[in-house]
Amino acid sequence: MNARRTLAFTLALLFDASAVGAFTSLLTTFKTSRISITYLPATVKPAPKNKGYEPKWKKKETLADQNGGIKDFKQIGLKGNVPVIFKQGNETRATVALAGQPLRDVATQADQFIKYGCGKGECGTCECLVNGQWIRPCQTNVPGNLAPGEEYVVQVKEVKNKAVSSGKFYSFRSFIMGFYNNLLGMVGFVKYRRAAKKNWLERQEYEDLIRQKTMQKKIARERSVEEDKNNKLSP
Numbered sequence: 001m002n003a004r005r006t007l008a009f010t011l012a013l014l015f016d017a018s019a020v021g022a023f024t025s026l027l028t029t030f031k032t033s034r035i036s037i038t039y040l041p042a043t044v045k046p047a048p049k050n051k052g053y054e055p056k057w058k059k060k061e062t063l064a065d066q067n068g069g070i071k072d073f074k075q076i077g078l079k080g081n082v083p084v085i086f087k088q089g090n091e092t093r094a095t096v097a098l099a100g101q102p103l104r105d106v107a108t109q110a111d112q113f114i115k116y117g118c119g120k121g122e123c124g125t126c127e128c129l130v131n132g133q134w135i136r137p138c139q140t141n142v143p144g145n146l147a148p149g150e151e152y153v154v155q156v157k158e159v160k161n162k163a164v165s166s167g168k169f170y171s172f173r174s175f176i177m178g179f180y181n182n183l184l185g186m187v188g189f190v191k192y193r194r195a196a197k198k199n200w201l202e203r204q205e206y207e208d209l210i211r212q213k214t215m216q217k218k219i220a221r222e223r224s225v226e227e228d229k230n231n232k233l234s235p
């Protein structure tokens with residue numbers, strides 16, 4: 001069984017390796033063919049430089065943006081006397097709030113994105129820094145003990161995109177990542193099977209033990225019943 005599994009593993013590895021080899025040779029041929037046509041007149045445009053990620057969408061302008069930003073909060077209908085400032089990286093957003101208003105609502109009102117997790121003040125995903133202290137905006141209200149005109153400044157954590165791109169479809173990177181993921185999958189499969197087998201054997205052993213104990217108890221019970229009978233019969 002083990003030999004068969006090893007054979008399957010080796011075959012899968014060989015398949016992946018040969019696929020990578022085939023793709024690399026294809027790429028080399030492609031590159032060579034490109035090199036051979038470089039004498040053509042300058043109709044071939046130089047490849048654009050990689051400028052990093054540029055979103056294709058554009059944020060819609062609000063009425064305030066169109067009119068040069070918010071100049072007076074009261075004029076646009078916001079109520080409150082506590083100026084709240086959200087800072088995240090180089091961006092700053094300002095609004096006004098009422099004392100006791102949930103900070104979560106104030107952040108939404110100011111168009112400030114905060115990443116939330118549990119929403120109950122337990123996980124700490126939303127933690128922000130205020131006056132050198134960590135607070136959890138999902139469960140914090142705007143304080144009412146600030147001096148008149150004092151700003152409530154909230155430093156929001158920057159959110160980074162942790163996802164690693166596997167590259168464009170059929171790019172060299174996507175091919176390598178595919179091979180890497182296959183390898184991870186195979187290793188994971190072997191590990192999982194081993195753990196499952198160990199678990200199964202342990203369970204079997206435990207069930208045998210229970211069966212044995214039950215049988216011993218049954219025999220002991222029958223013996224005691226028989227002894228009782230004999231005691232009653234004897235004068």
Ligand code: FES
Pocket residue numbers: 115116117118119120121122123124125126127136137138139
């Ligand atoms: S979202 Fe979990 S602590 Fe705020």
